[in-house]
Amino acid sequence: MVEHRPFLTFLTHLVMLIGILLIAFPIWITFVAASHEAVRMTQVPLPLLPGDQFWHNMKAMLLGSGLKGTEVTPVWWMMFNSLVMALSISLGKIAISIISAFAIVYFKFPFRMGFFWLIFITLMLPVEVRILPTFEVVANLGLLNSYAGLSLPLIASATATFMFRQVFLTIPDEMLESARIDGAGPMRFFWDILLPLSRTNIAALFVILFIYGWNQYLWPLLITTDADMTTIVVSLKQMLTAAEATPEWNIIMMTALLAMLPPILVVIFMQKLFVKGLTETDK
Amino acid sequence: MAGLTLKNLYKSYGKTEVLHGIDGVIEDGEFVVIVGPSGCGKSTLLRMIAGLEVVTSGEIFIGERMVNDLEPADRDIAMVFQNYALYPHMSVRQNMAYGLKIRGIPKDEINRRVEEAADILEIREYLDRKPRQLSGGQRQRVAMGRAIVREPEVFLFDEPLSNLDAKLRVQMRLEIRKLQQRLGVTSVYVTHDQVEAMTLGDRLMVLNAGHVEQFGTPIELYERPQTLFVAGFIGSPAMNFLPAEGQANGVLRLENGVEITGSRGAGEVILGMRPEDLMADEAGPIRIRASVLEQLGANTLVHGTLEGTDSEMVASLPGTQTVAEGQVVGFSIVAEKVHQFDSASGQRLG
Numbered sequence: 197m198v199e200h201r202p203f204l205t206f207l208t209h210l211v212m213l214i215g216i217l218l219i220a221f222p223i224w225i226t227f228v229a230a231s232h233e234a235v236r237m238t239q240v241p242l243p244l245l246p247g248d249q250f251w252h253n254m255k256a257m258l259l260g261s262g263l264k265g266t267e268v269t270p271v272w273w274m275m276f277n278s279l280v281m282a283l284s285i286s287l288g289k290i291a292i293s294i295i296s297a298f299a300i301v302y303f304k305f306p307f308r309m310g311f312f313w314l315i316f317i318t319l320m321l322p323v324e325v326r327i328l329p330t331f332e333v334v335a336n337l338g339l340l341n342s343y344a345g346l347s348l349p350l351i352a353s354a355t356a357t358f359m360f361r362q363v364f365l366t367i368p369d370e371m372l373e374s375a376r377i378d379g380a381g382p383m384r385f386f387w388d389i390l391l392p393l394s395r396t397n398i399a400a401l402f403v404i405l406f407i408y409g410w411n412q413y414l415w416p417l418l419i420t421t422d423a424d425m426t427t428i429v430v431s432l433k434q435m436l437t438a439a440e441a442t443p444e445w446n447i448i449m450m451t452a453l454l455a456m457l458p459p460i461l462v463v464i465f466m467q468k469l470f471v472k473g474l475t476e477t478d479k
Numbered sequence: 480m481a482g483l484t485l486k487n488l489y490k491s492y493g494k495t496e497v498l499h500g501i502d503g504v505i506e507d508g509e510f511v512v513i514v515g516p517s518g519c520g521k522s523t524l525l526r527m528i529a530g531l532e533v534v535t536s537g538e539i540f541i542g543e544r545m546v547n548d549l550e551p552a553d554r555d556i557a558m559v560f561q562n563y564a565l566y567p568h569m570s571v572r573q574n575m576a577y578g579l580k581i582r583g584i585p586k587d588e589i590n591r592r593v594e595e596a597a598d599i600l601e602i603r604e605y606l607d608r609k610p611r612q613l614s615g616g617q618r619q620r621v622a623m624g625r626a627i628v629r630e631p632e633v634f635l636f637d638e639p640l641s642n643l644d645a646k647l648r649v650q651m652r653l654e655i656r657k658l659q660q661r662l663g664v665t666s667v668y669v670t671h672d673q674v675e676a677m678t679l680g681d682r683l684m685v686l687n688a689g690h691v692e693q694f695g696t697p698i699e700l701y702e703r704p705q706t707l708f709v710a711g712f713i714g715s716p717a718m719n720f721l722p723a724e725g726q727a728n729g730v731l732r733l734e735n736g737v738e739i740t741g742s743r744g745a746g747e748v749i750l751g752m753r754p755e756d757l758m759a760d761e762a763g764p765i766r767i768r769a770s771v772l773e774q775l776g777a778n779t780l781v782h783g784t785l786e787g788t789d790s791e792m793v794a795s796l797p798g799t800q801t802v803a804e805g806q807v808v809g810f811s812i813v814a815e816k817v818h819q820f821d822s823a824s825g826q827r828l829g
Contacts, residue, residue, distance in 0.1 A: 368562065373529075373531050374566075376550070376552065377558050379552035384581065389568075
C-alpha cells in the first residue's frame with residue numbers, strides 16, 4: 197500500500213529543500229561575490245544577485261596581478277601545480293596499490309601476510325602523524341619545492357590496496373585457471389584480465405583520490421616556499437592575509453570558484469563511467 | 480591426438496591423502512567419464528591431469544610424454560569448467576581467440592578456427608556478443624568452443640552441465656557426445672550424475688573416497704558390478720541389497736528364512752537385486768509388503784519391505800498398476816541376475 201499522507205510528503209520535500217539551500221547558498225554567494233567590483237563587496241549588505249564583473253574578474257585572476265601589493269603568481273599557473281600534484285597522487289596511488297594487491301592475492305612468497313599487515317598498520321599513520329620525519333627525509337633528498345616532493349610522500353595507500361584486494365578476491369579462481377591453460381603468464385593475466393575487470397573500481401578510486409590530492413593543504417604548505425610552486429588551495433588562504441589592505445573579496449571568491457571547478461569536472465566525467473560499470477553486472 | 484595414462488597416482492594435501500593409487504589407461508579418441516559421489520576426488524584427479532594441482536606421487540602421460548612437471552599451457556589440453564570461466568569483458572570471438580593469440584598463431588588461422596568451431600556449435604550469430612548477453616546453455620557452448628579451437632590432445636570437462644536446467648542438460652549431453660565422436664579427441668569428463676555418465680562414456684571410472692572401484696564400459700558396470708559401491712551407484716532406482724547366508728547345499732537363505740538357489744559358497748553374503756529384474760510372480764520367493772507407490776507412467780515403482788523383515792526394497796512393475804498399502808506382492812528373479820557380494824569386503828563373488 198502506498199502511503200497517501202500529503203502533509204508528510206510536503207514536510208519531506210521541505211526538509212530536502214532546506215538541505216539543498218543550506219549547501220547551495222554559500223556557493224551561490226561565492227559566485228555572486230565573484231561577479232562584482234571590489235568596492236561593492238565592502239558595502240553592507242552583501243549582494244545576493246550577480247553583478248556584471250564576472251568575466252573581467254576572471255580574466256584578472258587567471259592571468260595574474262589581481263591583487264594589489266603582492267607578488268602573486270597567475271592563478272592558472274597555480275591551478276596547473278595543483279593539477280600536477282593531484283594527478284600524480286591519484287595515478288601513483290592507483291598504480292602502486294593495484295600492483296601490491298596483485299602480489300598479495302595471487303602470489304605465495306615468504307612473509308606474505310607479514311607484508312599485508314605492515315601495509316595495514318600504515319593506516320594508522322596519516323600525513324599529520326609523520327610530518328616531521330617525512331619532512332626531513334624529503335628535505336634531505338633535495339625534493340623541497342618540487343613536484344616530486346609534493347606527491348611522492350602521499351603516494352602509498354593502504355585503503356586502495358585493500359580495496360583492490362577485495363576486488364581481486366571476488367574474481368573466481370576458474371578464470372585464473374582458464375587463463376593459465378590458455379597460456380597467460382602472471383603479467384599477461386594482470387594486463388588482459390584483471391585490469392579490465394577492475395575498471396569501475398579504478399574510476400571510482402580516481403575520483404576520490406583526485407579530490408584528496410587537490411585539496412591537500414598541510415603538506416604543500418610545508419614543502420613549497422617558492423611562489424611559483426604554490427598550489428591554488430594554499431594560495432587561497434594566503435590571499436586572505438596577503439594585502440595590507442582589507443581582503444579583496446571579489447577576487448578571492450573568483451579564485452575559490454576556480455579552485456572548485458576541476459574536482460567537479462572530474463566527478464561529472466567519471467560518473468558516467470562508473471555508473472555504467474555498476475549497472476553492467478557480469479558473471 | 481593421444482591417449483592418456485595414469486600410473487599409480489597419489490595426492491595429499493598436507494597430511495591428508497585424498498587419492499590412493501589411481502591407475503588407468505585411456506585410449507586415443509576414447510571418451511572416459513570419471514564418476515563418483517561428492518568428495519571422492521574426481522575433480523582433484525581431473526585437475527592433476529590438467530596441471531592445476533601438483534602430483535604428490537605417480538605419473539601422468541599424455542601420449543608418450545610424461546607431463547607431471549609441465550605447466551597446463553604446455554600439456555596440450557583444453558578444459559571446460561563448471562561455471563564456464565568466460566572472460567566477461569571480452570566478446571565471444573575474443574574469448575575463443577585468446578589462447579590462440581597468446582600462442583602467436585597467425586590471425587587468419589585464428590579466424591578460421593573460431594568460425595569453424597562457431598559453426599559446429601551453432602553460435603555463429605553470438606560471436607560479437609559479450610558473455611553476459613548469453614544464456615547458460617549458450618555460454619556453455621562458448622566454453623566448449625574455446626576448448627575446440629585449441630585443437631588439443633585431450634579434452635577435460637569438469638561437471639560442465641551441472642549449472643544447467645534438467646531439460647537443457649539432456650540436450651547438451653547428447654550434443655557433447657556427438658561433438659566428441661565427430662572430433663575424435665580423447666576426452667575425460669567428470670560428473671557426479673550416473674545417468675550422465677552412462678549415456679556419455681565409452682568407459683566409466685567409478686571413484687569412491689580416492690579409490691578406483693571399477694573401470695569399464697557402462698554395460699559391464701551395470702551387469703557385473705565388481706563392488707557393492709558400484710552396484711549401488713549405477714542404475715536408477717538403486718539396486719536392492721539383502722543380507723543372506725550361503726548354505727552348504729547351494730541355497731541362499733534370506734533374513735526371513737526364504738531360500739533361493741544360487742549360493743556360491745558358505746558364509747555371509749549380501750545379495751543385490753535390481754528393481755527392474757524382479758518379476759511379479761504370485762508364487763515367487765521374494766515377497767514385498769508394499770508401502771508407497773511411485774507412478775511414473777511407463778512403470779510403477781513399488782516401495783516396501785521384505786516380508787517378515789525391516790529391509791527396504793524397491794521393485795519395478797510395468798505400466799500403471801495399483802497395489803494396496805500393506806498388500807504383499809510376490810516376485811521372482813532369474814538366478815544370473817542375483818548379484819552376490821562378500822559381506823566384509825564388498826567385493827563381487829562370482
